[in-house]
Amino acid sequence: MLEKYGKAFDNKAILRTPQWLKMQSKNAKQKAKKFAKEEKESLKACPICESEEVVEFAKIYAFIYKECQNCQNLFLSNPLKDLKKLYTNDGKESAFECYLSDALFTKRLEHIAKPKVGFIDEIAKNCENKLWLDIGSGGGENLYAAKALGYEVVGYESDLKLLQFSNEKLKGDYVKQGFLDIQNCDKSLLETIKNAGIITFFNVLEHLSNPKQVLEFFAQNMQKNALLVIEVPRHPSLSSYVNALASDKVYRHLIPPFHLNIFSEKALKILGGGGQLKVVGKWAFGQGFMDLLHSFKDFDKNKALYEKLSQLSNPIQKILDANDLADFLILVFQK
Numbered sequence: 001m002l003e004k005y006g007k008a009f010d011n012k013a014i015l016r017t018p019q020w021l022k023m024q025s026k027n028a029k030q031k032a033k034k035f036a037k038e039e040k041e042s043l044k045a046c047p048i049c050e051s052e053e054v055v056e057f058a059k060i061y062a063f064i065y066k067e068c069q070n071c072q073n074l075f076l077s078n079p080l081k082d083l084k085k086l087y088t089n090d091g092k093e094s095a096f097e098c099y100l101s102d103a104l105f106t107k108r109l110e111h112i113a114k115p116k117v118g119f120i121d122e123i124a125k126n127c128e129n130k131l132w133l134d135i136g137s138g139g140g141e142n143l144y145a146a147k148a149l150g151y152e153v154v155g156y157e158s159d160l161k162l163l164q165f166s167n168e169k170l171k172g173d174y175v176k177q178g179f180l181d182i183q184n185c186d187k188s189l190l191e192t193i194k195n196a197g198i199i200t201f202f203n204v205l206e207h208l209s210n211p212k213q214v215l216e217f218f219a220q221n222m223q224k225n226a227l228l229v230i231e232v233p234r235h236p237s238l239s240s241y242v243n244a245l246a247s248d249k250v251y252r253h254l255i256p257p258f259h260l261n262i263f264s265e266k267a268l269k270i271l272g273g274g275g276q277l278k279v280v281g282k283w284a285f286g287q288g289f290m291d292l293l294h295s296f297k298d299f300d301k302n303k304a305l306y307e308k309l310s311q312l313s314n315p316i317q318k319i320l321d322a323n324d325l326a327d328f329l330i331l332v333f334q335k
């Protein structure tokens with residue numbers, strides 16, 4: 001079992017300026033208010049462990065996150081009835097326009113993809129099967145990093161522009177159009193799930209209403225010894241605390257109605273693909289300290305002090321991460 005805490009992070013390096021951050025929280029507010037008018041469900045029990053012992057944790061615009069008192073999972077108790085409404089797009093404009101830039105690709109590759117892929121590679125070193133499948137491959141930077149380490153790579157991405165961008169970067173047709181639908185799984189995707197040695201499924205599970213069934217689907221179809229790697233928002237964390245207290249400033253982590261679950265480690269162990277998946281690696285890291293700074297109105301009013309505090313983020317965050325307060329979790333399961 002490989003365990004790791006803390007990940008160096010530089011807002012500036014991935015072009016997150018104070019202006020960008022303020023715009024993000026404005027957008028998050030607009031979207032939440034827009035979708036609040038849609039028909040909603042009302043969950044009475046924890047979607048992971050089914051306990052009815054749940055308490056309100058945060059109210060963000062019209063959306064309520066509840067915390068399970070049995071497994072500590074945080075879940076959106078009034079999600080939209082029709083989740084598809086959140087992701088409909090006319091295809092003319094990529095919802096991820098911001099990723100389609102060479103400069104950002106290089107930065108995301110260095111600062112985000114390479115460390116993650118390197119961590120997984122450390123665990124996968126002894127595995128013979130070098131087929132790496134990335135579902136929801138985004139701008140393709142994870143596949144790029146995996147390919148550079150000698151893996152055979154395949155990606156699936158639903159956004160056409162991201163897909164084309166990725167294939168240009170990868171210099172070949174490595175990424176196909178598609179997404180995971182466990183009720184009606186695309187044949188070639190299912191085939192790749194069955195053959196892969198490593199499956200990465202980053203930042204998707206929190207958007208799905210059926211995380212339990214999805215992990216069970218993987219567990220049933222994966223090869224014995226294959227790895228499934230997920231990255232999810234994590235609770236308890238400083239970020240959850242900040243989001244709950246400064247609920248009009250959220251722009252990541254607790255973002256209703258998009259994030260349906262902010263997973264506790266206990267919840268993920270309960271999930272574990274119906275007992276077929278065991279945890280072999282864990283990396284907890286976060287940005288809660290920066291979230292704390294960003295929860296103040298005019299947080300960059302005093303630029304010199306803001307810069308100085310920002311530079312201390314990594315060592316402070318590492319202490320938080322090692323003390324069970326990280327807001328992100330990469331979990332490596334093995335079948």
Ligand SMILES: [Zn+2]
Pocket residue numbers: 046047048049050051068069070071072073267
């Ligand atoms: Zn629970």
